[in-house]
Amino acid sequence: MSAPEERSEAPEPKRQRGASDADASVTPPADSGVEVETAPAVSVIMPCRNAMPWLPDCVASVLAQEGLEADGGLELIVADDASTDGSTEWLAACEAALRAADARRDLPPGRRRVPPADASSAPAAADEDGDSAFPPDRFAWEPETFEPPSVDAVVSRRAPGNALLVLSVQTRGPSGQGLALNAAYRRARAPLVGEMESDDLRPPRAFATLRDALTENPDWDGATSAVKLVGWDRPGMARWIEWQNAANTPRRMARERFVEIPALRASGLFRRRAMEALATAASSSGRSAPYRDLWPDENGRVRDYARSESGPESEPEEAGWWPVDADFWHRWFAEGLVAGKTSGAPLYYWRQYPSQSTRTHARCSLERLRECKAHFLVARGGPAAGVGDARGDGARAAAEGVAGPAVAQVWGTGETLRAWVDALRGAVAAAAVRRGWAEDAEAARAAAARRVRGVEYKPGAPVGWKRLREEDAASRAEGGLSDENERVLRLFAFGMEKARGKVRATFTGFDEEGDEHWFVA
DSSP states (O other): OOOOOOOOOOOOOOOOOTOSEEEEEOOOOSSTTTOOOOOSSSEEEEESSOOTTTTHHHHHHTTOOOOOOGGGGEEEEEEOOOOSSSSSHHHHHHHHHHHHHHHTTTTTTTTTEEOOOGOOOOOOOOOOOOOSOOOGGGGGGGGOOOOOOOOOHHTTOTTTTTTEEEEEEEOOOOOOHHHHHHHHHHOOOOEEEOOTTTTTTTTTHHHHEEEEEHHOOTOOOOEEEOOEEEEEEEEEEEEHHHHHHHHHHHHHHGGGGGSSOOGGGGGGGEEEEHHHHHHHOOOEEEEEEEOOOEEEEEOOOEESSEEETTSOOOSOSSOOOOHHHHHHHHHHHHTTTOOOESSSSSEEEEEEEETSSHHHGGGHHHHHHHHHHHHHHHTTTSSTTTTTTSSSSSSHHHHTTTSSSSSEEEEEEEHHHHHHHHHHHHHHHHHHHTTTOOSHHHHHHHHHHEEEEEEEEETTTTHHHHHHHHHHHHHHHHOOOOOOOEEEEEEOOSSHHHHHHHHHHHHHTTOOSSSEEEEEE
């Protein structure tokens, strides 16, 4: 098994958004069956830790991807994080078997046989959502009854031009997913980078469809897809995925990011230049790290464990600790990057089972997710970035490029309202300290308490202009703002779509397309 190595070549220079990514790959000759050394069309990166028995089916579904053959195929890069359940040994065996299969076809390492442009495999015969690509028993969730396919069976399903590379990472500290993702990303050679979770499935032409979507939408920096749930059936998760699948335009994905993540990150395919825009400051090894993995250290200071295998970087982060996917998407939109979603059938099958980290991990709790959203609401580029400007006239916020409403209202009810007010005040206070808007932490907290105000409100109760004027006047007075024209940010803390519909219908002046009304959950 190979260890991750530093890339010797210089990173790809950033290009203007909308430019084609096709020029970043090597175009193979058009004559039939020519062997070429070429960059793949798509790199798929996958973190793996103790993924049996689902791992073989997952790898098989990626290696079987069709429709990319004429453009260099696909490379799957798996970064194994010291698995102890047989995943490490299985990956090594699969990589060796694929290498042996290439040797039997007289293909030297690093070269692949590229068919002519009109010889791409036709789509597998499948029903509308691709289910017939997998026998029904492949959707099972009980590990003790699940029989994974053999290495030979996985190798036999590989589509022409697709390859597997296995890396090994040794994590330090409490996490590993972000470090594994960064290690795999640094070995990726394609201009388009996708992801895969090691227990999920892809229908046969998923990545070709995502690639085509990016070609057809040059203003998109990433393409995602609808998701199909398989395995353990739970109504709550089904409702959440139904909502997420309905967030199917770039505008809606960006607007609803403070309700929940607008797409599964693993369902996406991203332009390399977008990934580089997300890259954190160079680690001690000088290598690009688009993923962060934030955790508190033994002293309670939050650090990024995704940059270096020797441990977290020496300087603590300014943010709290929360899931990698939430952090990814909020940084994505803060950078002004655009994500779209393909129409039609789901291109990602997300396996559900009781022990998956989404259900069991501490940093996936409602509290952690709320703190993540509050942090990015007040971060540079967020709708609440100007809240907390201690001078009250917005001049300092405007000078620092974080202008916006200087006071915020949170409309909601009960414990949810109180929790959101507390989270937003905490985020405002932390931002004020970072930006030097307050003398010390105590002053920052006092200012935040004045600038963030909770409003008890049940959705569906009519709210007219008279009440709005009264609430806004009270918010400005508490915040120490003398200008009656000072804008007020309104956040509506409702997690259910039914409640949000009532707000839209009965709240006077509600404008979901503007910058002063946002749903949060």
